[in-house]
Every structure is written in C-alpha cells, then in structure tokens.
Amino acid sequence: MKTLTMYQVDAFTTELFRGNPAAVLVLDEWLPVETMQNIAAENNLAETAFVKRNANGWDLRWFTPVHEVxxxxxxxxxxxxxxxxxxxxxxELVFETRVGALRVNKKQSAYQLDFPSFPPEPVANLLPALKDITARENITAFQNFENVFIELENEQAVLDFVPDLPKITELDPFGLVITGKGEEHDFVSRYFVPHAGIPEDPVTGSIHSTLVPYWAAKLGKNHLSAFQRSKRGGHLLCELADDRVLISGAAVTFMKAEIYLP
Incomplete structure (x- = not known):
C-alpha cells in the first residue's frame, strides 16, 4: 500500500469555506493517469492538481472528476x-503546463499568477444554442479555445441567471461563462461546465485570461477588480500586461490528509 499526502485549499479567498476548493498532491513521479483520474473522481472537487519537480521548476496537471483539463x-x-x-x-514558482509556463510569486498576503492572455474570438456556429440557453434574441458573445462567453446587461442579470444544465452540456467541449459590468467591482462572472462534472465552478482563474482582455478593452483600463458571483464567491485582482494576464488572490489551507493507494 502506498501512502501520499494530500492538501485541500480554498483558493481566491481569505476565509475558509469561501472561494474554490482544490486538492493538491506533490509527487516524486507521475502516477498512472487512471490513478490520478480516480483520485480526482474520489475527491469530487472541481479540480485536483498534481505537481512534481522538473529540471527548471515544476510540472503541473489538473483533473476534474471526469477528465484531465x-x-x-x-x-x-x-x-x-x-x-x-x-x-x-x-x-518564484514556474509551472510547465499544457498552456505553457505559468509563473507565481508571493505578494504580501496574496499570490500573483502570471498567465497567458487569450483574447476574445468571434462566435459563429454556437450563436443559436447560446440564444436558446439565455432566452435572449440579441446577445453579445465571444469565445476562446475552451469556453464561450456571454455578456449580460448588468450584475443583477448575472445573479438572476438560471442555468439550463442539460442545454449547457450540449456545448461540450465548451464551458459557458456569463459576465456583466459590476457594481462594486469592474466586472462579475459565473461559470458552468456540467460536461466536466462541474455544474457551477465557485471561482475560476483560467476564464479571466479572456475576461480581462475583454473588459480591459471595454472599460479602457488595464487594472481590474473582478468577482465571481457563485454561492461561495471569490475576488480576483487582475491586470492586463501586454500578452499576459496577472491575477492576484489569497488562499487558505482547509485540510492535510493521508491517502492510501493499492
């Protein structure tokens, strides 16, 4: 029997039971993909991360309860x-990932994530499905390589949005982000990925690699305060820096545990 240490961390929050929980295992060598997927399914969190050292820093992989992302x-x-x-x-931490190198630095009581920018791209063939999902004829929509985005008229519309999860599942392989201009923050969002086993993600860093360039252009500013309006909620301080998106947020440890593998 093999024993591994696993942490559970609430991300993008300074308080326990807020933000988005993720499990983290730091490994000497990769486990078989099937084993990593089984651990993620057992955890049933939005993501389980697996980290191991490489010659220049760290390799990082992420698994939802359903598949690797x-x-x-x-x-x-x-x-x-x-x-x-x-x-x-x-x-500084340098993570090698499927989307390139991600850099992270500790900044006082928070962490600054240095991510690639994925500017919004036009949506074409998905427009009929998006109109059906939102029950709106005229919508503002865009996409990146893994999600489609819809801008609603204001923050209250984002809060009031009732997701039709079976219809959103039909967008597979895309997830759905809804966003709107904020009241206390520059913009707000919510994120739904039911085909990946995530009905609504509490707080999502990756979608901000597209939301930040979108709202930076729309609002004419490169420093933005964002809030994800899920039930748990999470605050992200963002900056558009050329072709990079810098996102700052706090995190707190909820659990350290031992898991036992055959």
Whole structure:
C-alpha cells in the first residue's frame, strides 16, 4: 500500500469555506493517469492538481472528476499555496503546463499568477444554442479555445441567471461563462461546465485570461477588480500586461490528509 499526502485549499479567498476548493498532491513521479483520474473522481472537487519537480521548476496537471483539463487557475493558486506556505519552497514558482509556463510569486498576503492572455474570438456556429440557453434574441458573445462567453446587461442579470444544465452540456467541449459590468467591482462572472462534472465552478482563474482582455478593452483600463458571483464567491485582482494576464488572490489551507493507494 502506498501512502501520499494530500492538501485541500480554498483558493481566491481569505476565509475558509469561501472561494474554490482544490486538492493538491506533490509527487516524486507521475502516477498512472487512471490513478490520478480516480483520485480526482474520489475527491469530487472541481479540480485536483498534481505537481512534481522538473529540471527548471515544476510540472503541473489538473483533473476534474471526469477528465484531465488544459488549464486551471484556482488549482494553480492552490498548488502554489501548498509549495510556498505548507512546504516552505522559496522564490518564484514556474509551472510547465499544457498552456505553457505559468509563473507565481508571493505578494504580501496574496499570490500573483502570471498567465497567458487569450483574447476574445468571434462566435459563429454556437450563436443559436447560446440564444436558446439565455432566452435572449440579441446577445453579445465571444469565445476562446475552451469556453464561450456571454455578456449580460448588468450584475443583477448575472445573479438572476438560471442555468439550463442539460442545454449547457450540449456545448461540450465548451464551458459557458456569463459576465456583466459590476457594481462594486469592474466586472462579475459565473461559470458552468456540467460536461466536466462541474455544474457551477465557485471561482475560476483560467476564464479571466479572456475576461480581462475583454473588459480591459471595454472599460479602457488595464487594472481590474473582478468577482465571481457563485454561492461561495471569490475576488480576483487582475491586470492586463501586454500578452499576459496577472491575477492576484489569497488562499487558505482547509485540510492535510493521508491517502492510501493499492
């Protein structure tokens, strides 16, 4: 029997039971993909992150309860918190991932994530489905490589949105982001990925790699305050810096546990 240490961290929050929980395992070598997927399914969190050292820093992979994903922000933040806060690693972290190098630095009581920018792209063939999902004829929509985005008229419309999860599932392989201009923050959002086993994600770093360039252009400013309006909620301080998106957020450890593998 093999024993591994696993952490559970609430990301993009300073309080327990807020933000987005992620599990993190720091490994000496990758486990079989089937085993990593089974651990993620057993955890039944939005993401379980697996981290291991490489010659220049760290390799990082993310799994939902259903499959491995290309990009996850909150589990990157959670992994950074485990390495820097729990394990005492010093200095900048460089993670090699499917979307390239992600850099993370500790900034006072928060962590700054340096992500690639994925500017919004036009939506064409998905427009009829999006109109059906929102029950609106005239919508503002755009997409990136993994999600489609809809801008609603204001923050209250984002809060009032009732997701039709079976219809959203039909967008597979895309998830759905809804966003709107905020009241206390520059913009707000919600995120639904039912085909990945995530009906609504509490707080999502990766979608801000597209939301930030979108709202920066719309509002004419590069420093933005964002809030994800899920039940748990989470605050993200964002900056558009050329072709990078910088996102700052806090994290707190909820649990350290031992798991037993055959």
């Amino acid at each position: 290309n990009f996850c922000g909150h589990a990157t933040l959670a992994s950074s918190h485990v390495l820097l806060h729990e394990l005492g690693i010093k200095g």
